[in-house]
Amino acid sequence: MRRASKIDHSHSFRRHQVTPEERDQLMFDTFQRLAPYYDRLLDVQSLGLHRYWRQVVVKILTPSPGQCLLDVAGGAGEMAKRLAGPEHMVVVLDSSLSMLNIGRARNNNDLLWVAGLARALPFTDNSLDAAVCAFGIRNVTYVDRALQEIFRVLKPGGRFVCLEVSRPWAAVRPFYHLFCRYVVPRLGMWVTRLPEVYEYLVDSIEDFPDYKEITQLFKDTGFNNVSCRRLTMGIVCLHIGTKPMVIVEDINRKSGG
Numbered sequence: 001m002r003r004a005s006k007i008d009h010s011h012s013f014r015r016h017q018v019t020p021e022e023r024d025q026l027m028f029d030t031f032q033r034l035a036p037y038y039d040r041l042l043d044v045q046s047l048g049l050h051r052y053w054r055q056v057v058v059k060i061l062t063p064s065p066g067q068c069l070l071d072v073a074g075g076a077g078e079m080a081k082r083l084a085g086p087e088h089m090v091v092v093l094d095s096s097l098s099m100l101n102i103g104r105a106r107n108n109n110d111l112l113w114v115a116g117l118a119r120a121l122p123f124t125d126n127s128l129d130a131a132v133c134a135f136g137i138r139n140v141t142y143v144d145r146a147l148q149e150i151f152r153v154l155k156p157g158g159r160f161v162c163l164e165v166s167r168p169w170a171a172v173r174p175f176y177h178l179f180c181r182y183v184v185p186r187l188g189m190w191v192t193r194l195p196e197v198y199e200y201l202v203d204s205i206e207d208f209p210d211y212k213e214i215t216q217l218f219k220d221t222g223f224n225n226v227s228c229r230r231l232t233m234g235i236v237c238l239h240i241g242t243k244p245m246v247i248v249e250d251i252n253r254k255s256g257g
Helices: 020-045 049-060 097-106 143-153 173-192 195-207 211-221 248-255
Strands: 068-072 089-094 111-115 128-134 154-165 224-231 236-242
Touching: 020 049, 020 097, 020 173, 020 195, 049 128, 049 154, 049 224, 049 236, 068 143, 089 097, 097 111, 128 143, 143 154, 143 211, 154 211, 173 195, 211 224, 211 236
Parallel strands: 068 089, 068 128, 089 111, 128 154
Antiparallel strands: 154 236, 224 236
């Protein structure tokens, strides 16, 4: 039996208690307002490093001809456009209509744009070859349900790569905290003029669990060959998991076990 996830922020938004439904609405409102500034804000906050981190994902998850890849919480397609190509399909799913509309207007390549929630993916079982989520999983209301849904829609042997913030090496952690708490808000104010929006981003970075908890959640979901790769002094982490070719639960069901 899979263990319950410790990662549950479904009742929290900016460290205030809310219902899951209220959190969904607050997240929707946040990214509707943030959409025009999001890419520039990410450039400023990461000092441009997010471009390098995304290229690492591309090297790991380059699609083969005929494959279909899902970008979960893909926003305006910053990750998807790097994975796009003429011989395969990349689907961008996000709950923010503003982010999707901006992405659709910017990108003329073969991306498919879908509005939806990560915890209720509008795709059939075993239908996608691979999935990616870049800096989006911490914004999901139910992280465990999102991973279960990604696992469900992947074909056996399909891989999921999650690029997300993490807790950096102990030696740099105090400096990183100062950067997040004092420098990032000023940069965010300069870019967006929306203090409540970038303050949420800072809180979400600091409150997100470290790589060990995410690695365990991947394993609890059922992924095999789970690994993590810490980048740039541990500031971000690449989590990788593969859906087994044969699911143990299916074997037990067929054998009557």
